[in-house]
Amino acid sequence: MSELRLQRATKRFGNLTVIEKLDLEVHDREFVVLVGPSGCGKSTLLRMIAGLEDITDGDLIIDGQRMNEIPAARRGLAMVFQSYALYPHMTVAQNMSVGLRIAGENKATIQNKVAEAARILQLEPMLDRKPKALSGGQRQRVAIGRAIVRNPRIFLFDEPLSNLDAALRLQMRLELSKLHDELAATMIYVTHDQVEAMTLADRIVVMNAGRIEQIGTPEELYQRPANLFVAGFIGSxxxxxxxxxxxxxxxxxxxxxxxxxxxxxxxxxxxxxxxxxxxxxxxxxxxxxxxxxxxxxxxxxxxxxxxxxxxxxxxxxxxxxxxxxxxxxxxxxxxxxxxxxxxxxxxxx
Amino acid sequence: MKAQTMRRIAPYLFLFPSLLLLISFVYAPALENMVYSLFSWSSVRIESRFVGLDNYRELFASQIFWRALVNNALYAVISIVFQVFFALVIAAVLVAGVFGPLLRNFFRTAFFLPSILPVTVVGLLWQLIYQPTIGLIDQLLFATGLQSLSHVWLGEEATVMMSVIMVSQWQWTGYMIVLFMVAIQAIPSDLYEALRMEGASRIQQFFYITVPGVRESTLILAIITIFGAFKVFDIIWVMTAGGPNNASEVLGTHMYRSAFRNDVSGYAAAVATVIFFITLAVGAVQIRLQRQD
The missing domain is CATH 2.40.50.140 (Nucleic acid-binding proteins)
Known part of the structure; x- marks a missing residue:
């Protein structure tokens, strides 16, 4: 069970309110996509969930436990960054295992988990390479692999495909979709690309200026947009x-x-x-x-x-x-x- | 065709003036110095006498030379500790946001300020600080009841070298901190965030990301520090002139004294050649390590 609930979540930077009294529920094994234009607060919201930004007001509840004051590492979440955030001096295997090594896991467990993630993501021949020797898509897979080995309660993705070219983005979209089915995991995914949102999501959360405009399935949003903003944003x-x-x-x-x-x-x-x-x-x-x-x-x-x-x-x-x-x-x-x-x-x- | 030829030779035309200056004022004199080191000659006489490697034999038999070399090495090791290791740690603490922006800027400026002071000013300032009894250090020791630790800091063989070396650290560590801060700030912040999410402490973040992330800068700054340590002259000359009893002699002061005080220019050229080869060796190590990257 991995459920997440935000209750009247607010984020302010000084006098600037970026997220205002936002309510959201993400169900177990659901693939929820936060979509909206640049600056709408979707990445900030993801970072609040991840624990990389403090929540100014309101509550973040994961599996019934209030998480506001729990440090990022102890929330049981794993995040895939837009820039991949791979450690350039480490090999693929070291990048994927760094969290386990920090947690003091034994060598055999680390090896097994890395091997399993590498198998799922077809990274086995690249385990000894450094990130600079990988293509954009391979780097993205390593970043996902690093998340997988932690066996998190919820996966967080912050615009993970935006640095890839169109063909690779399509391929990675399919792989992410397959991965969601294979892992049966709860995933929260941020993007400004409504095509990614429509193709990946069980439910889409359309955000604008720090507020939620509409939450619904891709079909609901396409056929019955709640307002002009959603109508103009969804569909290409x-x-x-x-x-x-x-x-x-x-x-x-x-x-x-x-x-x-x-x-x-x-x-x-x-x-x-x-x-x-x-x-x-x-x-x-x-x-x-x-x-x-x-x-x-x-x-x-x-x-x-x-x-x-x-x-x-x-x-x-x-x-x-x-x-x-x-x-x-x-x-x-x-x-x-x-x-x-x-x-x-x-x-x- | 003419345009093509021009395009080919244009880079060389741009390089030529600086190359000419380098050859005239760096490489040729360095080579000439090596030739001079094979002669016995005086700066006030025209005649010189070829002595082969005699100047080097005399140099390696000289206790002052070995003392100077050890002092240079000590200078290099302590400078690496302060200007590389401590500077990196302090820079990481300042960048990590442990302090607010106001305090961070204050520390950065305070650490950096000594580096813009002229060496002569620094030397004279610290001579006053090191003054026996009336100097700031002794005053502090007396005020705190630690007068037994009092020394004639620049007058005793046991303390003089460390005293001068510490002045250098006071002057240059802040400069290195600022350089390291720039290097650390160039590391993408999401690497730290990713590691934070993996559960890394600040110390683990330092060793997993900061240290490897500034590896190249660290290497270059370490090499520059070692170069500086083997070429040091000014601060020693201003504060102690190598004394007392050659206790703070370094290769630079030994060379200067040989050339301009003792008028044994061939011997001084041999000292200069040794300094040249030591720095050349350090430079070669740097190039090798950078190639490994």
Whole structure:
């Protein structure tokens, strides 16, 4: 059992409040991803959990025990750093075993644990190498190996893939996912990359300016974002957000009129690029747009449409589309796929 | 073609002026000095007489030379202890955030200040501090009832060398502390955080991260310290001029006295050659150790 609970956790640096009265529960064996833009406080929150930053106010409870005053080493956590934090003068085996040596474990135990972690991470041929002789991905695996040998209650990852190139990041993402299944461990993972969050997480915690905007499964966050911030942050490419006005019965916007009943006043419509259709088949409304740019990615393409009123709409198209920049297109958006956000940014529908 | 040739020779053109100066004022005189050491000659006469290795035989038979060499070695060992080991430990304590920023800056400045004082000022200041009876040290010993420990610090053969060496440590340890602080601050902080999470104490962090992390700086500073110890002249000359009874003689003062007081320039050149080879050997060790990295 490894559960973690933060209750009204607050972090202040002098007069600056970085985290404010934050509540969060992480369940046993859960993979929770903290995601948000740079400076939103997600790394600070992880460091508070790790014991590398004091908690100014509130409680951190792990497996029922309050941990605020417990030193980092005695919380039973292991952390993988963004920079890997490998000791450059030590070999891979020494890097992985340093915690066990400090704890005074006997040689045989150390050897067994290092060998087991090396097997899991396919590091066996590299145990005698120093970090400078390893690639970025191998270094990252050593950092993970160092965490594994400690057999921690909870693994903490602080943007562990951000120093890797795109191909390696994808590979490491898969390996981390497999590792989570294999170890059946509780993991808390910080990233600013929403693709990592969507692909790895059981639940995602979207943070902004030291607060939690929404907690949910990747599907919940994608389909039912709680507010404009989450709607804009989750999904790649971003959700189309279009300024509109509701008269109480109908919403009027640059992308058409929708018979959606929400309170009168300014609203924002949210439309995912993949729900927009070209032409009109079984649709509630049609609208025309002028294609400005087309990006062809192979399996799909993205067209950027000027629909007037200074509104640029991203439309996802299947395959390598033949549509070209400069063309005019008819588009339609099913009304049931349109999300509506109120003037305060909260989702109304 | 012309541009290509220019590109090829341009680096040499940039290097040439400094190389010319080095050859003229360092390498050629060093070589010339070795030649001089094979002659018996005086700085006030034109004639010189080739004596082969006689100057070296005389040098190695001289008790003063061996005493000076031992003093230099003692100087080097104590300087390594203070200016490398203690300086590293103090720098690590200051960087580790044991003190607040205000106190840390105070200590750093206080330790560093002596290094910007001229050696003559330092020498005269410490001559006053070491004064028998009225000097600060004896005053403190008397005030605390420890007058039995009182000495004529610069006047007794047993205490003079250590007294002068300690002045040097007072002057230069702070300088080394600042250099070590810079080196320690360059170590990524997440290495310390990672080790903290592994349960390492501050002392373990020092040995697992700080010491290996500043290995290169330590090596270079140790070598510079040893160079300085074998070339030392000014502080000794200002404070004791090698006395009493050659008890604080070092190779530098022995060479100077031979050349400019006793006018045995060939012998002095032999001393200079010995200093040159000692520092050359230390330099070779440094290069070898750095290659091992």
């Amino acid at each position: 490419p971003k959700m189309n957000l279009v300024e509109a006005h509701s008269d109480g019965n109908v919403i009027d916007s640059a992308i058409g009129r929708y018979p959606i009943r929400v309170a009168e006043g300014p609203v924002t419509l949210g439309v995912r690029p993949e729900v927009i259709r070209i032409g009109c088949q079984d649709c509630s409304t049609t609208h025309s747009g002028h294609v400005q740019v087309v990006e062809r990615l192979g399996a799909n393409s993205f067209a950027y449409l000027d629909v007037g009123d200074r509104t640029l709409l991203t439309v996802e198209l299947p395959g390598m589309t033949s549509i070209k920049a400069g063309e005019d297109l008819q588009i339609s958006i099913p009304a049931d796929k349109v999300l509506v956000f109120g003037g305060n940014g909260e989702r109304l529908r």
